[in-house]
Amino acid sequence: MLGIQNLSLFIASGLLLNVIPGPDSLLIMARSATQGWRAGSAAALGVGAGTMMHVLAAAAGLSALLATSAAAFAIVKWVGAAYIVYVGIALLRSKPGKAAAPAALPPQPYRRIFLQGFLTNVLNPKVAIFFLAFVPQFISADAPSKPLALVVLGCVFNFNGMLWCHALAVFTAFASQRMRLKPRVTAWLSRLTGGLFIGLGLKLALSKPN
Structure with a gap:
C-alpha cells in the first residue's frame, strides 16, 4: 500500500531508535522528575510537533537541502547546538528547592515546556538527516507517491515515538515520587542532566552532514 515495504521492520527499528537516549529523552525525564508527568508529557508533545516538522520538511525536500548544502546544515547545526547547550546551562545552574518544594527546576508553564521540547527536536539537523536517510x-522504487509514503511512515514513527515518550514521562515521574529524593539530590540529578545536554550540544556542533 502506497509503495511502503517492510512495515513491521520499520516499526521495530523505529521503536529501537526512539529508546536510544538523546536530548529529547533527557528533557522529558528532567521535566517529569522535577514537575510531574504532565510536564514531561508537555515536553513529549513538543518533541512530537518537532518531529512532524522534520517529516513534512523531508517530504518537501528540505532535508535533502540540509544533506547537500554545507551552509544550510551549518546554520541549523549551530542554532540547534546553541539551544541545547543553553538548556544544559540552565539545568546546571538550578538550585535545590526547599523541603516543601523538592523540585530542583523552577516550575514552567506547560506551553513553555512544549516549546522547549519543540525547539530541542526541530533545531537538531541530525533528525532531518535521519528521515532523509532512514525512511x-x-x-519501494515504484511507489505512486513517494512524498505521501514518507509522510505516512513519518506519522507511524512519530506515533510510536510518542507512546515511548509519554511512557517515559509517566515512569520517570512515578520513580521520582517513589524514591522521594531530597531537594539536594534532585538538584545534582538536574546538573548531571545539564552536563549531558552540554555534551550533546557540543557533539552536535562538531557533527558533519555525512
Whole structure:
C-alpha cells in the first residue's frame, strides 16, 4: 500500500531508535522528575510537533537541502547546538528547592515546556538527516507517491515515538515520587542532566552532514 515495504521492520527499528537516549529523552525525564508527568508529557508533545516538522520538511525536500548544502546544515547545526547547550546551562545552574518544594527546576508553564521540547527536536539537523536517510529505505522504487509514503511512515514513527515518550514521562515521574529524593539530590540529578545536554550540544556542533 502506497509503495511502503517492510512495515513491521520499520516499526521495530523505529521503536529501537526512539529508546536510544538523546536530548529529547533527557528533557522529558528532567521535566517529569522535577514537575510531574504532565510536564514531561508537555515536553513529549513538543518533541512530537518537532518531529512532524522534520517529516513534512523531508517530504518537501528540505532535508535533502540540509544533506547537500554545507551552509544550510551549518546554520541549523549551530542554532540547534546553541539551544541545547543553553538548556544544559540552565539545568546546571538550578538550585535545590526547599523541603516543601523538592523540585530542583523552577516550575514552567506547560506551553513553555512544549516549546522547549519543540525547539530541542526541530533545531537538531541530525533528525532531518535521519528521515532523509532512514525512511526512504522502506519506500519501494515504484511507489505512486513517494512524498505521501514518507509522510505516512513519518506519522507511524512519530506515533510510536510518542507512546515511548509519554511512557517515559509517566515512569520517570512515578520513580521520582517513589524514591522521594531530597531537594539536594534532585538538584545534582538536574546538573548531571545539564552536563549531558552540554555534551550533546557540543557533539552536535562538531557533527558533519555525512
